[in-house]
Amino acid sequence: MARTAYHHGDLYQQAHEQALAIVREQGDSAISLRALARQIGVSTPALYRHYADRESLLAELAISGFQTLRQHLLAVDQQDSRSALIGIGLAYVAFAREEPNLYRLMFGGRVLPRGAHPRLDQAGLAAFQVLEDTVANGQQRGYLKAAPLALLTAAAWSLVHGLSQLTIDGHLPGPDTEPQLAAGITALLLDGSIERSSKEPTP
Amino acid sequence: MARTAYHHGDLYQQAHEQALAIVREQGDSAISLRALARQIGVSTPALYRHYADRESLLAELAISGFQTLRQHLLAVDQQDSRSALIGIGLAYVAFAREEPNLYRLMFGGRVLPRGAHPRLDQAGLAAFQVLEDTVANGQQRGYLKAAPLALLTAAAWSLVHGLSQLTIDGHLPGPDTEPQLAAGITALLLDGSIERSSKEPTP
DNA sequence: CATGCAATGTTAACGGCGTTAACTTTGGCA
DNA sequence: TGCCAAAGTTAACGCCGTTAACATTGCATG
Incomplete structure (x- = not known):
């Protein structure tokens, strides 16, 4: 799965990994949900399905x-x-x-x-x-x-x-x-x- | 001085004091230059005359x-x-x-x-x-x-x-x-x- | 096998932010 | 007295987090 481009990407895992990389490299203040979503190739509010904020x-x-x-x-x-x-x-x-x-x-x-x-x-x-x-x-x-x-x-x-x-x-x-x-x-x-x-x- | 409402308020000092109060009570992340300026009764960019950022x-x-x-x-x-x-x-x-x-x-x-x-x-x-x-x-x-x-x-x-x-x-x-x-x-x-x-x- | 629902996406919008550019007022000094 | 630099203004740019309303889709159930 994770193919159909709409449903079923492992968004949670991907967001976690990419965000972790950003924090490690640039610190937590560099985390922006909008930029993160952009980087993953998904709309910003999609992240809110997996993280409360x-x-x-x-x-x-x-x-x-x-x-x-x-x-x-x-x-x-x-x-x-x-x-x-x-x-x-x-x-x-x-x-x-x-x-x-x-x-x-x-x-x-x-x-x-x-x-x-x-x-x-x-x-x-x-x-x-x-x-x-x-x-x-x-x-x-x-x-x-x-x-x-x-x-x-x-x-x-x-x-x-x-x-x-x-x-x-x-x-x-x-x-x-x-x-x-x-x-x-x-x-x-x-x-x-x-x-x-x-x-x-x-x- | 500090009367004329345009020039010559002790803006630097006031900003310092009010910001310090906010930090002490709510932490540094609660500091917003816009809110601070609003609270003091001055336009936001005025703060930039006294603080680089x-x-x-x-x-x-x-x-x-x-x-x-x-x-x-x-x-x-x-x-x-x-x-x-x-x-x-x-x-x-x-x-x-x-x-x-x-x-x-x-x-x-x-x-x-x-x-x-x-x-x-x-x-x-x-x-x-x-x-x-x-x-x-x-x-x-x-x-x-x-x-x-x-x-x-x-x-x-x-x-x-x-x-x-x-x-x-x-x-x-x-x-x-x-x-x-x-x-x-x-x-x-x-x-x-x-x-x-x-x-x-x-x- | 059809269908309905819950999960997971989407776009649009709100209000806030830091910062800069361009302009205005004003106090003090030559 | 006139001018200039200091100190204020409004307007704008491009971000941001978050929410509401809507769309798509996989899965389970009849």
Whole structure:
């Protein structure tokens, strides 16, 4: 099918793919339903049969983004706790660097507010879960402190998320030194930043 | 002046103020030059005498955002290194929580790319500088490790920036527990996350 | 096999937007 | 006093998202 030129094109899939390509290359603000329809060779309102509005289309793109991010995180070797945690950090930042525009869409907040697209929230949670599992694992193995899981996870996520954001926005030194930076920063969160001989030890 | 209804209104200032109010309340995507001009009671192209385009107007708003952020960070007590660092973290996240829409504009990346508005870059750098100075101070006092300043600063900034972003986007537990979370997370970066008895100590 | 319906397209239109061109008013300075 | 540059105006271009009203078609049901 997809021949008859009227009915039965796989418009949903095609729109998704082409829009994803545009977002990856030019960012979400470059998505125009009219231009997208033109590019596919269909009338603009046809898109509304498959997507409620522009934002819903973007939400679908963000969902696929979270899914691939999750895959990247799942691929990290979990044998050793320390290298698993650092590996997660590296993989996370690497994803952001490879797909900056997609990453910005996923975490923009402005374009896709939480709660408006349940499936999107769920996809984000699923990716986050991989990180949380890794942290919980590190705790169970006795490698990480017995601090509240939510606290440790939030710290880890904040760190990698912030680093990703700062990196893709060019706030940090060149991308050449980036992987070392990510590894070094993750290690800092694990080992701490204070000099051991200091007067104020771990509370 | 500002009477004659033709010339000499302080249009620049008024536009800045009203636009800032809109961004704070509804986010940058709610800014429309036409609506703004209408609200002020002036023709749309008049705005172009003072702002090159919509993005330049937004850049000015972001600049004021960075300036107030900097003031908040400068107000942190610097007596004790540890509480100075935690205080900076708390102040940073508090600002993001008070001005989520402005914060998103400042760090959106998508709307205001680095390099396009030099004064904006400079304002961001000035705010960042406060954090870097605090870290450098902590090092000089021997409280922080002698790791590369850029590394320590990037870690601290990533952490608070990521936490801010996740917080205002609703990815973390309710805002009630937020201040403790911020303090706890900052402390984690200082003290480390690993159990002291673990086999892999600080490299 | 015919037919009716739901799914999926279409064209036409509304109101909004950012931006530019061409023109007008006006305050201040030579 | 006269002129010029700054700061305002109207008119227009070409986009955009979205909706209403209508057309085509595949499929399931009688």
